Structures are given as structure tokens and as C-alpha cells.
Amino acid sequence: MTTPISRRSLFGTIGAAAAVLFIAGCSTAAPTPAESAADQSLITELGFEGMSAKDIITELDTLPVAERSTQLMASIRPAELILMDATKREAAVPMPADEFYVSVAPYVSQTHDCHFHSLTTCRGELANQDVAVTVTNDKTGEVLVEESLRTYDNGFMGLWLPRGIDATLTLGFDGKSATQSLSTKGNDDATCVTTANLS
Structure with missing residues (x-):
């Protein structure tokens, strides 16, 4: 029988690892959907039993950086959230059928390359800052988002957008x-946007 990992140990202090990850940006070691083994018992051990991908993403992306786990990798793909523990066991949680998650880290002077957002390692330049955000559907002109959003402690802000659109x-x-x-149309579309240079 496996022993559940406590939420306290899972979200322990990152310490020196945080500084390394800030410099390196998002980890390149994130698992890919093809490698994912659907070990649903891992979800229970990680403390996420009964939670949707949306609930898990909200919890992890808004977590203070100092409380982020070094024992968990969580990678957002268009179709699924992939979780991997320190032993490289993996589990996949399906994303909402009608919503697409994009995590955006606007920057002034420092950024990093990123395509699929890592909830545990990605760091942006502007942490805990208020940013005016507008998202418009390119085809219809509909304004989907128009508000001031505060970036999370990791420097990102999360946007849940309709699937199947191009937007600005x-x-x-x-x-x-x-x-x-x-773009929220395909399974290769970015869930991590780090190229929005504020000037």
C-alpha cells in the first residue's frame, strides 16, 4: 500500500531551487502526453482526488512561490493537465471540453522561452502586479475579457478562454x-505566453 503524500510536504519551501528556476525559466523536463501513464492513484497521493483540472490549476498557479513543491511537476497541455511526482510517475487529468487555459507572463526587461505552462517551475518578471487585460475574439470582435487582473506570485496570470478561436x-x-x-484551436497551441513585451 502506498502512503499518501501530505499537502504540507508537497508544498514545502523551494529555497535555493526557486532562484535556479527563476533564471532557467520553465523546466524543459516536463512530461509529454505520449509519455503519460494514467496512474490515477497518483492523483490521490498528491491530494487532488475528486478535483477537476480547473480546480488543480487554480490551486497550483495561485500558490505563493515559497510554498511550491520540488516534488511535483504539473504541466498544462491544451487537452490535459499532466502531473508527475519525484519518482517520475505520471497521471493525466482532462481539461474542460469548452475552455482553454492560457497563462500569461507580461514582461518589461526579462523573460524566458515557454510553450506549455509548468505550474510548479515557471516564473515571470512581474509578480503581484495589477495589469489591465483585454482579450478580443478576432473573428467576431467580441470582447471576452476586459478587466484589471493581478499577476500571481509566480509572475503569471491565468485566462480561461473559449476553445476554437483566434484572439488578440x-x-x-x-x-x-x-x-x-x-490561439485556442489545437492541441499544440501554447498554454504559456511569455512574449508580451510591455513597452
Whole structure:
């Protein structure tokens, strides 16, 4: 019988690892869907039993950086959330059928390459900052988001958007602005956007 991992040990202090990950950006060791073994018992051990992908993402992406686990890798793909523990066991949780998650880290002077968002390692430049956000459906002109959002402690902000669209993201911060194209159409579309340069 496996012993459940406590939430306290899972979300222990990152310490020096946080500084390394900040410099390196998102980890390149994130699992791919093809490698994922559907070990659903892992979800229970990680403390996520009964939670949807949306619930898990909200919990992990909004967690203070100092409480993020070094024992967990969580990678957001368009179709699924992939969880991997320190022993490299993996489990996949399906994403909502009608919603697509995009995590955005606007920046002024420092960024990193990223395509699929890692909930435990990705760090952006502007942590805990208020940013004006507008998202518009390119085809219909419908404004999907128009509000001030505060970046999480990891420097990212999360957007749940309709699937199957092309959209334009406009950001405003400290008198600077950025415009970014988004797509929620395919299984290779980015869930991590780190190219919105505020200028």
C-alpha cells in the first residue's frame, strides 16, 4: 500500500531551487502526453482526488512561490493537465471540453522561452502586479475579457478562454502596453505566453 503524500510536504519551501528556476525559466523536463501513464492513484497521493483540472490549476498557479513543491511537476497541455511526482510517475487529468487555459507572463526587461505552462517551475518578471487585460475574439470582435487582473506570485496570470478561436490579447501596465496573438484551436497551441513585451 502506498502512503499518501501530505499537502504540507508537497508544498514545502523551494529555497535555493526557486532562484535556479527563476533564471532557467520553465523546466524543459516536463512530461509529454505520449509519455503519460494514467496512474490515477497518483492523483490521490498528491491530494487532488475528486478535483477537476480547473480546480488543480487554480490551486497550483495561485500558490505563493515559497510554498511550491520540488516534488511535483504539473504541466498544462491544451487537452490535459499532466502531473508527475519525484519518482517520475505520471497521471493525466482532462481539461474542460469548452475552455482553454492560457497563462500569461507580461514582461518589461526579462523573460524566458515557454510553450506549455509548468505550474510548479515557471516564473515571470512581474509578480503581484495589477495589469489591465483585454482579450478580443478576432473573428467576431467580441470582447471576452476586459478587466484589471493581478499577476500571481509566480509572475503569471491565468485566462480561461473559449476553445476554437483566434484572439488578440492587449495588456497595460505602468504606462506601457503590449499586444499578443492567442490561439485556442489545437492541441499544440501554447498554454504559456511569455512574449508580451510591455513597452
